[in-house]
Amino acid sequence: MKNYTRIVFALALCSAGLYGQTVSSSLEGVVVDQSNASVVGASVTLTNPDTKASRTALTDNQGTYRFLQIDPATYNVTVKASGFKTENQVGIVVSAQETHNGGKMILTVGSTSESISVTAEVAQIQLNSSEQSATIDAADLDDLTLKGRDLFGFMRLVPGVIDYTVQYGGLTRDVTSPNQLRGFIIQGNSPLTMNFTVDGVTDMDTGSNSTLEYEPNMDAIQELKVLTSNYQAEFGRNSGGTITVVTKNGTKDFHGTGNWSYRHETFDANSWANDHTTTTVNTVPLQATPIAKYRYDIETYSIGGPVYIRK
Numbered sequence: 001m002k003n004y005t006r007i008v009f010a011l012a013l014c015s016a017g018l019y020g021q022t023v024s025s026s027l028e029g030v031v032v033d034q035s036n037a038s039v040v041g042a043s044v045t046l047t048n049p050d051t052k053a054s055r056t057a058l059t060d061n062q063g064t065y066r067f068l069q070i071d072p073a074t075y076n077v078t079v080k081a082s083g084f085k086t087e088n089q090v091g092i093v094v095s096a097q098e099t100h101n102g103g104k105m106i107l108t109v110g111s112t113s114e115s116i117s118v119t120a121e122v123a124q125i126q127l128n129s130s131e132q133s134a135t136i137d138a139a140d141l142d143d144l145t146l147k148g149r150d151l152f153g154f155m156r157l158v159p160g161v162i163d164y165t166v167q168y169g170g171l172t173r174d175v176t177s178p179n180q181l182r183g184f185i186i187q188g189n190s191p192l193t194m195n196f197t198v199d200g201v202t203d204m205d206t207g208s209n210s211t212l213e214y215e216p217n218m219d220a221i222q223e224l225k226v227l228t229s230n231y232q233a234e235f236g237r238n239s240g241g242t243i244t245v246v247t248k249n250g251t252k253d254f255h256g257t258g259n260w261s262y263r264h265e266t267f268d269a270n271s272w273a274n275d276h277t278t279t280t281v282n283t284v285p286l287q288a289t290p291i292a293k294y295r296y297d298i299e300t301y302s303i304g305g306p307v308y309i310r311k
Helices: 002-017 138-143 150-156
Strands: 025-032 044-045 054-058 064-068 074-081 085-095 098-107 115-119 133-136 161-164 182-188 195-198 221-229 242-249 255-263 280-281 285-286 297-302
Touching: 025 074, 044 064, 044 195, 054 064, 074 098, 085 098, 133 138, 133 150, 138 150, 138 221, 150 161, 150 221
Parallel strands: 025 098, 085 115, 195 242
Antiparallel strands: 025 064, 044 054, 044 074, 074 085, 133 221, 161 182, 221 242, 255 297, 280 285
């Protein structure tokens, strides 16, 4: 009995760090035969290869299938219909807050035991929404080095976004700060008209409308998306742009990351002006003015994986 009590107590402590993502995306597409006629009642299975989670739907009288309220991830779609070969489409990347068009899947006459696999297009024009947006995925987050491990540094890569952090009250990106959002202009709009969400929940002080409640660790971020204009009504809280962060989901495998960002003035070269300016320390003349102190030591890590429940 004591062991069970300890387990329950441990789970209760861990539950404070667990929460459900409310970021909802959707995927829709059309299933037709070789004569371009709609295939009605076809079984469509959506699978996340990382978690092995799957959902199944049937095509309607227009041959259309829809999967609503799905997490941003990379998916595989399998279509089965009587009298046709099984059609597989792999590598469908669904971004945060996106209605993704899966396109048209053409079934070939044959047995369902036969299978055809195709790879989804890497780049696809967004036809289901007129929004202007940019997505920075986990690969970009891993490959690009940012000073201070400040995720908002990636905003400079987005067209229509201006980062004037240095000019705004002396803010820098040397470290994360609740004020980092104040240094941006999206499509010419005031910083006070932007919104910042984490997993679909507004992460701002709604009183000042310019400071953050907290800034997520970059190691825990799966995707950063910036909606600059013409976005849909569900993002209507603020008109000056919406920044959406999606945290990483667990998968069937254990994985982790680690980062150490260390900065010190000894790694930097002195300026020309300092090298040609004589200074005195304790009445002893020196040949050059020493470089100013610049020291930051930041360690971050993340770990994720499946949760095993006995029986």
